Amino acid sequence: MNVLNAILSKLTSVVLAPFAELPAQVALIVISIVAGILAAIAFRYSSNQAGLKRVADQVRASLLAMRLFKDDLRSVFGAQLSLFKASGLRLWYSLPPLVVLIIPFVFLLAQMAMWYEFRPLAPGQAALVEVTLTPEAWDGPPLELNAPDAITIESTVRNSHDHTITWRICPQEAATANNPLQLSFTLGEREVAEKQLAVSSTGGTDELVFVCPLRPGTSFWDRLLYPGEPGFAANSPIRAISINYGSRVNTLFGLEIPWWLTFFIVSILAALAIKPIVKVQF
Amino acid sequence: MFREGYLKTLVLLSLVPFFSLLPSCSSGEQVENPSDVKVLVLGMDGLDPILLERLMDEDRLPNFSRLAALGDYSPFGTSMPPQSPVAWANFISGSRPGTHQIYDFIHRKPNPEGSAWPVQPFLSTSQAFGPADPDKAWTFGRWRIPLDSGGIENLRRGDAFWNHMVKNGITTTIYRMPANYPPPEESPGSGEFKVLSGMGTPDLLGTYGEFTVFKEDLRRESKSVGGGQFIRLDVEKDRVIAKLEGPENYLLDVPPGEKPPKMTVELEIVRDPVEDAITVTVGDEKLLLKEGEWTDWISIEFKTGLPGSTVVGAMGLPTSLHAIVRLYVKEVHPKLNIYVTPLNIDPVHPANPISYPPEWAAEVAATTGMGGMYTAGIPEDTKALRSKPQALNEDEFLQMVHLLVEERTRQYHDALEHFKSGFLFFYFGHTDQLAHIFWRDMDPLHPGRRPEQEGKYDDVIRNTYEEMDARLGEAFEVMDDNDILIAMSDHGFCSFRRGFNVNNWLVENGYMTVKDMGRQGRREQLFNIKFKDTQVYALGLNCLYVNLKGREKYGVVSQEQRRRLMEEIASKLEQVRDDDGSKVIEKIYFTFDDYPNADPEIAPDMLIGYTRSHRASWATALGGIGKGLFEDNKDRWSGDHCIAANLVPGIIVSNMKLTVDDPELSDLGPALLHLFGIETPKTMVGRNIFGEKVPLEGG
Known part of the structure; x- marks a missing residue:
């Protein structure tokens, strides 16, 4: 999973690179359009198009029957039954393409979330960094947080109940390409982990900033949903590192719309628009 | 970990059939404002003419002096009794207590039927009332869902002057006018109308503010004092779960005569074994605090625990109550001591409306950037300072007031920025509360003075006057020549x-x-x-x-x-x-x-x-x-100021010339209406005290 995540993360960075100077929503819309078109094409080739065409014809026929024979109860009920069957059949025919699509979409959404779900810190804005240690590591030499000069470590709380250490940090300046802000953690003399810190000069409301709130442990789901940084190995003294970034507010035409909603609306519209060209039946 | 919300989002996403998602839009209707004039009234509670004049003479209040030189300045006759709810009601109603029927903070029912009280005291400005038919409810198991709700009534009688402005199409915005809770449920007219309730607004417990102190070295499990309670923390290995008490569980069915248990919210507190720092976890939110630090606002939810709350809540029955609090870490080692502000009504999910339109409170709170705002009517927690034992000392109380002032100032700047036409009233109440608390530090003859505090707080009140002068200066900046700027207080002060x-x-x-x-x-x-x-x-x-x-x-x-x-x-x-x-x-x-x-x-x-x-x-x-x-x-x-009215007038200063020698509070409402060309309503006895308007000279 770590290797796959690394490849996909790199790929996402490369795809988004041309949009770096543009408002963040531009990249979101372009990616949504491309995803919608690709989904329509994938649907075309992974579904029973002939069957879906028949179902569509059946639906039209049933609706027409209901209108024409509205005074004949038996015919209306028969048409309704036929409509019900057609709907079930459509669902059945849609399952294979949905199964095919759900895998790339989950990976895509998880990658997109690293850019659109969380808000980077602004200089002067404090955040909590929390490290969960294994019980063995907790009893060993103390874990230390080492931060660059641009980050002030304000205070620490060690919690022996769940083996966590929480630091409150406050970045004084934004991260740049030449000066990425990286936290490192040492046990005794040994560096055992690193974690990126996302700090943007504007607090990141309308710019593309990679923000990863969790460096996961061995959990499959955590690694799937937080693909931004490699998960810790089973023998690592650290189980996870998290940072409490806030949620990002995404606006489109002045309206606050969750990024995923924008993604789905735009991709659906793109798929509908491409429908006559790729000759796909939904 | 900080990821639960994100997890929920992604899990939901993978399940949602996305072909059905489409947004909807709605549009609002705007009413044209008939007036281009801006009239700004700054209400500065308790500003005293004697002290103000002295500071003006010392050139410490340049903006008050400037406005007085431009237009007029005068002591401003207050109400009898000169108590804030009475005085502000005089202003609002353009009349006197015989009209608005508020005579004190406390009134009494002379013949409380069905009660053991010989006469029953109650707060004078608003009153909660129960459902018309309390027996109308669904009962199942230990739950009882009322089918008829009660409400809260504003006990101030008479007609508010701003009703006539709104009726005449004037854009009217009122920030925290005292004696004006609850806010109206509908606009009185066609003008754009916004009002945020102020003094008189209760906390979530229905009181004027009850603090909580979590303390490690208490003998008893809890101790109630006037204005709050102390709760013992039993810390084990530097960790403790503290329970913050909220209102009674209003959906539990209990036998007659018994009180339902209180709803609680758990706070997980972990103390570092060495450093003077703690983490506090409330719900999904985790904070790290050092000794001597205040938090921003924390949102908390008191849940009734009703099964199927999500469904029932969607049907309109509130199954939980939301509050916001701030925490202050007084001491970490050796004994943990944490102060929690009264449970302010959450402006985003208000248990009772605190603004009109109801959603406006959340918009105002958003301007502070602190995750909320004080919504309780008297937010300066003087009871915490005066309780025995003290919940907050003088320095800590001043820190709290400083945070409050910072919050209010941001709201004030936002209000000025959006003030384009019509009438705006903005209220500052800490001027009154600080004068109540720190007056003895200016009075060498006061019997309460403490030698150890000699000289320490002498300038608190004077500094507050200077701060108000700065706010007045900021108003100059946004006002045009044609506009009208008024600063006033409801009463003065004395030892x-x-x-x-x-x-x-x-x-x-x-x-x-x-x-x-x-x-x-x-x-x-x-x-x-x-x-x-x-x-x-x-x-x-x-x-x-x-x-x-x-x-x-x-x-x-x-x-x-x-x-x-x-x-x-x-x-x-x-x-x-x-x-x-x-x-x-x-x-x-x-x-x-x-x-x-x-x-x-x-x-x-x-x-x-x-x-x-x-x-x-x-x-x-x-x-x-x-x-x-x-x-x-x-x-x-x-x-204090609850003395003979003639001995404790407030102040009025404006770029309008005054036409009378004895202006008083009840005159101001009718005079403001005249500025907009509106006749004095029959319910008002006040006079039009304004004469010539002097241009503000561009600020």
Whole structure:
């Protein structure tokens, strides 16, 4: 999973690179359009198009029957039954393409979330960094947080109940390409982990900033949903590192719309628009 | 970990059939504003003319001086009694207490039916009422869902001046006008109308603010003090779960006579074994705090625990109540001590409306950038400072006020930025509360002064006046030549050196009988009065009530005896002298003479106008007795204004010339209406006090 995540993360960075100077929503819309078109094409080739065409014809026929024979109860009920069957059949025919699509979409959404779900810190804005240690590591030499000069470590709380250490940090300046802000953690003399810190000069409301709130442990789901940084190995003294970034507010035409909603609306519209060209039946 | 919300989002996403998602839009209708004039009134509670003039003479208030030089400045006649709810109600209604029927912070029901109370005190400006039919409810198991809800009633009578502005299409925005809770449910007219409730707004418990202190070294599990409670923390290995108490669980069905248990919210507190720092986890939110730090606002939810809350909640029944609090870490080692502010109503999910339109409170809160705002009517937690033991010391109290002022100032700047036309009122209340607390530090003769605090807080009030001057200067910046700028206060201030136990005096002079003269300082002191042997009783800060037959539950004085009794008592009270021979009472006012329309069920028969330096004792305010006739005021609450109205006027300063020598609060509403070309309504008695307008010279 770590290797796959690394490849996909790199790929996402490369795809988004041309949009770096543009408002963040531009990249979101372009990616949504491309995803919608690709989904329509994938649907075309992974579904029973002939069957879906028949179902569509059946639906039209049933609706027409209901209108024409509205005074004949038996015919209306028969048409309704036929409509019900057609709907079930459509669902059945849609399952294979949905199964095919759900895998790339989950990976895509998880990658997109690293850019659109969380808000980077602004200089002067404090955040909590929390490290969960294994019980063995907790009893060993103390874990230390080492931060660059641009980050002030304000205070620490060690919690022996769940083996966590929480630091409150406050970045004084934004991260740049030449000066990425990286936290490192040492046990005794040994560096055992690193974690990126996302700090943007504007607090990141309308710019593309990679923000990863969790460096996961061995959990499959955590690694799937937080693909931004490699998960810790089973023998690592650290189980996870998290940072409490806030949620990002995404606006489109002045309206606050969750990024995923924008993604789905735009991709659906793109798929509908491409429908006559790729000759796909939904 | 900080990822639960994100997880939910992604899990939901993978399940949602995305072909069905489509947004919807709605559009609002805007009403054109008929006026281009901007009128800004800055309400600065308790700004005193004597102190203001002195500071203006010392050139410490350049913007007040500038505005006074441009237009006019005058002491501003206050209400009798000069208590904030009464005074602001005079302003709002353009009339006097006989119209708005507010006479004190505390009123009483003279004949509370079905209650053990001989007379029942209640807060004068608003009142909660239960459902019309309390038995109308669905009951299942231990749950009881009421099908009829009660509400809250604004007890201020009369017509608010701004109603006439809105009716005439004037854009009207009111920030925290006192004595104006709850806000109206609908706009009174066609003008754009926004109002945020202020003094009088309760906390989530329905009180004027109850703090909580979590403390490690308490003997008892909990201890209630006036204004809050202390709760013991049993810390084990540097970790403890503290339970913050909220309102009673209003959906639990309990046998008659029993109270439902209180809803609670858990706070997980972890202390670092070495450093003076803790983490506090509330719900999904985790904070790290060092000793001496305040949090921003934290949102908390008190859940009833009703099964199927999500579904029932979607049907419109509130199954939980939301509050916001701030925490202050007083001490980490050796003994944990954390102060929690009163449960302010969450402006985003208000348990009761605190603004009109209802969603406006959340918009105002968003301008602070602190995750919320103080919504309780009197947010300066003076009770925490005055409690025994102290929940906050003077420095900590000032920190809290500083945070409050910072929040209010941001809202003020936002209000000015959006003020394009019409009428804007913005209220500052900390001027009053700081004067109450720190007046003794300016008064060398105050008996409550402490040698160890000598010189430490002398300038707190004066600095606050300078801060208000800065706010006035900011108003200049946004006003045009044609606009009107008014700064005013509802009353002045003076030192509160000596408390007068009015009920002791009534006992000594044979007008009252009590069961036990030794019963001082206890709760529900009204039960100590033998009403059947009592002719007059004092309750509230200025009020005297005749125990009248046919009105009071145990009334003994007939209508025929009443006038003679009142004259006799007034004559004697005006002769009372303190131990040093100084006069205690300037004047006794006969309410029904001064306010002929006073409601006989509400209004006191007499109002006591004290001299500067004297006031009703704390025991008197609750209808109780104290030790002896007089007592030194050693309380931190060392300044006051509940004396004779003529001795404690407020101030008015404006770029409008004043046409009268004796402007008073009740004049301002009608005068503001005249500025917009609106005739004085018949319910108002105030005069148009404004003459020529002097241009503001571009600020």
